[in-house]
Amino acid sequence: MSPVVLLSGWGCDARLWEPLAGYWPARLEVSTPDWPGHGGRPALADPERLADLADAMAADLPPEAIWVGWSLGGLLATALLGHLPTPRGLVLLGMGARFCHPDGVTEEALATFQTAFRRDPEATRSHFLRWQLRGEPSPRAAHHRLLGLIGRGPCAPRATLAAGLHQLAHLDHRHHLAAPPCPIWRVAGEHDPLLATSARDEADIRLADAGHCPMVSQPEALAACLVEIAGEGSP
Template sequence: MTASLTCLPGWGVSARIWDPLQSRLAGRLDVQALDLPGHGGRDALVVGLNNWTDDLVERMAGPGVLLGWSLGGLVCLNAARRHPGQVRGLILVGCLPRFVRGGDWPWGMKPSALTETRRGLAADFASTLQEFLMLQVLAEPGARHLVRQLRNELLARPPSLPGLEAGLDLLHEADLRPALAGLDMPVLAVAGERDRMAHPDAMAWMVDQLPRAQLWRVARAAHAPFLSHEREFADRVASFVEDLTPATEGAT
């Protein structure tokens, strides 16, 4: 039986960001890439982390491994909390249980950065979105190519303003740290060594709280290691999912 993998993108981009990964995993894994509400041509009527999470689980082909990048990872993490029977493993890429800094959380974005992003969306939607996404890959190897790739993705399937605003709300409000110790499924956390949004030390802290997690620090990568280290990422994902298949899906 082919192992099942469902992928969620991050804030501002569509599921097409996973096209290269799907191509590399063809024949090894059954890969489903889903759009977030308000992204990839979907409407944004669903709001709130739990509702976004339930929307994901309803659209999954069946129980399997979830892979989420950044905001998508937060939704996948919450799916493991709310629907553990549907999540046989997690791959969290550039993802934190809390994305905003606070008195007891020194990592993530400053609250003011999210506020400024929201204001920028209202004033100049396209430029603000492009600037936010480009900052995520500036420290990556081949950054110029990655910037072009993200820009083309934005032009092809731009997200809606309500979807972007709902996503910012999730990034600002969500705090899944208390849930980590209760997530008893295998987890692969993928941290870019140069990630400015999801610091690798914060991801290491998250891995320490999870009962069955491992951390892969990707050298010279920033927030999008699946783009900058495409082949290594695909191989690591395939190995992780395939290793779960005999134990979780009864392979013979």
């Protein structure tokens, strides 16, 4: 069974993955490294420079592992395929080839969000945390649980979060999905409010009764899904 590396998305750090801890089999090696600037980890001087990000994450992303990137983490993990040794496989959780889509989060909506973030970063992040939970079975309970995991304060410096929004707007990996250098699985909550309907329909695995944050609302189902993929990724 291949090791699994879990990578968080925009506005959150690795504490997000704690609900899955009780569902991993003993034989599976799971790690949850933080991105630079998160979880007390030093931020990059230029958070958008992928070569620097690859250098910072190289020890955390071994080629024998399955990399699981959630949301922005999926875009960043895919971008690092061009900078690091190819992993055993890649899971895009709640993410397609790009973030913006005419039938999902439009470029105009993201640009408006970026403007709001420049004016009031923390209020905008707080709004985003609630927004992404709309597809969960109980959004209010999911929001309470999420805040219990990551807290209410900022998870990263303002420059790091701003760079993440720019990456959400501009990273486009359609070429990777057209000719993947490793097996790639797309996993989506069936009610993910941030994904276009077509992106949910094209997912390899759809999680029932889940939205964009199945690690919060459906941790057992998500863990079981990733355990199955880790088994498929074994030599």
